[in-house]
Amino acid sequence: MLKKAKLLEIFFIVIIALAAYLLHLKQEFYLVHILSLAGIYVLLALGLNMVIGYTGLLDLGFIAFYAIGAYSAALLSSKGFSFWAILPISILITCAFRFLLGKPLMRLRGDYLAIVTLGFGEITRLILNNWDALTNGPKGLPRVGETIRPITLFSFHLNSEISYFYLILFFVAASIFAIRRIERSKIGRAFVAIREDEIAAEAMGINTSYIKLLSFTISAVFAALAGVIYAHWIGFVSPESFSFWESVFLVCMVVLGGMGNILGIIFGVILLVGLPEFLRITLGGEFVLYRMLLFGLLMVIMTILRPQGIIPEKRRALELKD
Amino acid sequence: MFFAAENISKNFEGLKVLDHVSLEVGEKEILALIGPNGAGKTTFFNILSGIYTPTEGKIRFKGKSIAGLASYQIAERGIARTFQNLRLFPQMTVLENILSGFFFKTRYGLADALFKTKRFKQEEEKDVREACEISGFIGLKNKENELARNLSYGEQKKLEIARALALDPSLLLLDEPTAGMNHKETENMIDLIRKIREGGIAVILIEHDMKVVMNISDRIIVLDYGETIAEGRPEEIRNNEKVIEAYLGKRT
Numbered sequence: 043m044l045k046k047a048k049l050l051e052i053f054f055i056v057i058i059a060l061a062a063y064l065l066h067l068k069q070e071f072y073l074v075h076i077l078s079l080a081g082i083y084v085l086l087a088l089g090l091n092m093v094i095g096y097t098g099l100l101d102l103g104f105i106a107f108y109a110i111g112a113y114s115a116a117l118l119s120s121k122g123f124s125f126w127a128i129l130p131i132s133i134l135i136t137c138a139f140r141f142l143l144g145k146p147l148m149r150l151r152g153d154y155l156a157i158v159t160l161g162f163g164e165i166t167r168l169i170l171n172n173w174d175a176l177t178n179g180p181k182g183l184p185r186v187g188e189t190i191r192p193i194t195l196f197s198f199h200l201n202s203e204i205s206y207f208y209l210i211l212f213f214v215a216a217s218i219f220a221i222r223r224i225e226r227s228k229i230g231r232a233f234v235a236i237r238e239d240e241i242a243a244e245a246m247g248i249n250t251s252y253i254k255l256l257s258f259t260i261s262a263v264f265a266a267l268a269g270v271i272y273a274h275w276i277g278f279v280s281p282e283s284f285s286f287w288e289s290v291f292l293v294c295m296v297v298l299g300g301m302g303n304i305l306g307i308i309f310g311v312i313l314l315v316g317l318p319e320f321l322r323i324t325l326g327g328e329f330v331l332y333r334m335l336l337f338g339l340l341m342v343i344m345t346i347l348r349p350q351g352i353i354p355e356k357r358r359a360l361e362l363k364d
Numbered sequence: 365m366f367f368a369a370e371n372i373s374k375n376f377e378g379l380k381v382l383d384h385v386s387l388e389v390g391e392k393e394i395l396a397l398i399g400p401n402g403a404g405k406t407t408f409f410n411i412l413s414g415i416y417t418p419t420e421g422k423i424r425f426k427g428k429s430i431a432g433l434a435s436y437q438i439a440e441r442g443i444a445r446t447f448q449n450l451r452l453f454p455q456m457t458v459l460e461n462i463l464s465g466f467f468f469k470t471r472y473g474l475a476d477a478l479f480k481t482k483r484f485k486q487e488e489e490k491d492v493r494e495a496c497e498i499s500g501f502i503g504l505k506n507k508e509n510e511l512a513r514n515l516s517y518g519e520q521k522k523l524e525i526a527r528a529l530a531l532d533p534s535l536l537l538l539d540e541p542t543a544g545m546n547h548k549e550t551e552n553m554i555d556l557i558r559k560i561r562e563g564g565i566a567v568i569l570i571e572h573d574m575k576v577v578m579n580i581s582d583r584i585i586v587l588d589y590g591e592t593i594a595e596g597r598p599e600e601i602r603n604n605e606k607v608i609e610a611y612l613g614k615r616t
Contacts, residue, residue, distance in 0.1 A: 220478055227477030227484070228463070228470050228491075231456070235464045238453035245413060245451075247439035247468040247531055256474075357457050359509035362496055 066204040081210035089264030095301035098237030103163025109284035111269020116183035136266035144258040170281040182280025300351025372421035399587035414438040444528035445537035454513035465530025502526040538569040
């Protein structure tokens with residue numbers, strides 16, 4: 043039997059899918075595009091939430107792994123690999139990088155971790171910008187004469203905005219499903235225990251450096267997923283998509299929406315992706331120039347009035363056994 | 365001996381906090397570690413539970429050396445502890461706090477959790493059942509789904525012990541279990557510690573309340589400036605000149 047909450051979620055997803063289709067019918071392709079973009083950010087924010095929200099590791103360079111996912115996809119695609127082959131390969135590559143960075147990093151705490159991840163993010167961007175032979179530098183990928191092949195799903199080519207939106211929606215739903223399962227296991231509880239008190243967690247028999255590394259590595263799956271889809275959807279990747287600001291933007295989404303709460307994070311993404319678009323439509327294009335100012339103000343107000351986020355974390359009551 | 369720490373020394377950048385302190389505990393024994401503030405009691409606990417590594421000395425537990433092991437490995441081997449200032453997981457529920465102690469014993473992996481396998485369900489069900497037993501034993505029945513931070517101070521102290529018991533330890537280190545408690549709560553805590561011992565667990569406790577110490581300990585070790593100054597049964601310690609001197613100063 044499906045539980046009521048689960049039915050509600052499925053209903054919610056169906057509503058979004060139908061709303062997107064309606065926009066598609068009314069030829070509001072730009073809005074569908076924004077919805078897809080929000081979906082990509084949800085994937086990223088879900089991954090980042092695993093480290094920041096659950097495990098309490100402040101990661102300011104998450105976007106680097108989004109970049110690794112997207113670039114590996116672009117490179118593999120121009121070598122003739124299909125999306126379905128690229129997906130697992132890119133996830134593996136991204137997780138490998140994440141693991142290698144995380145391994146020595148897990149000794150660091152708090153601010154130091156934030157600084158090193160920030161540094162890694164910048165290094166990645168600089169490499170993408172300067173390693174012409176591999177990344178084609180600021181000109182981005184694919185190179186002239188090459189293309190990123192469109193995704194095919196059973197002989198059906200995904201080429202419209204709406205088809206990509208459905209693909210993204212599917213992966214978002216699958217990710218939420220998987221994260222829920224992790225969250226509600228001993229592994230998810232260990233993540234939160236480490237966030238709450240690392241020394242106590244260790245004293246309770248939790249190998250904290252291993253579990254932190256696990257959280258750090260798993261989170262890259264979602265970054266890679268977002269990167270691979272992004273590369274195929276847009277058909278082009280360049281270093282400017284992976285700036286430090288994107289990392290900050292992501293952290294804002296997670297913190298604003300509510301760390302540790304999936305619904306909160308989705309809300310945070312919708313707010314930060316949707317708000318500028320809403321303002322662009324209602325107040326005109328120039329207003330978008332001030333969006334960073336607005337985000338800053340929003341963050342200041344939030345930290346004063348509601349530091350736990352718009353929809354804060356809520357621990358699930360477990361069914362008791364007597 | 366069941367548990368023995370021999371000649372433990374600890375230096376912090378030249379500052380000698382512990383100087384060749386030895387201690388032995390027998391099975392089901394309650395040993396109290398007392399001494400004035402700054403005597404090195406908590407440092408000693410931190411060494412026994414693997415948070416610090418000793419500069420010198422050996423620790424043997426059930427016939428095996430455990431000095432230099434990581435904190436989580438010592439916990440796995442059956443030495444559990446509580447902290448002087450509460451170190452609960454405040455944003456987690458009472459049940460989740462207790463469940464954290466089952467982490468290393470629970471036999472399922474990430475894949476089991478993702479696919480909700482039979483093993484996952486069985487293990488989770490077993491863990492929750494056992495955690496409920498512990499919460500009942502400790503006196504936190506019907507509080508299982510409350511957040512730890514919403515409990516009263518006395519209940520939080522109890523929860524810390526419950527969490528430690530989840531490790532199914534054979535040695536429990538209690539760092540000032542009755543600190544900040546009123547008379548009634550202290551009485552309850554004494555009963556609880558006795559019950560824990562009856563369940564087959566040896567206890568080492570750091571305690572400042574002499575009523576508690578004299579009441580429940582089989583043996584007492586007195587530390588002052590990182591050295592053992594006395595060791596013996598409660599009535600011996602009560603009249604020991606050196607101990608009185610350490611606490612009250614020299615007689616004039």
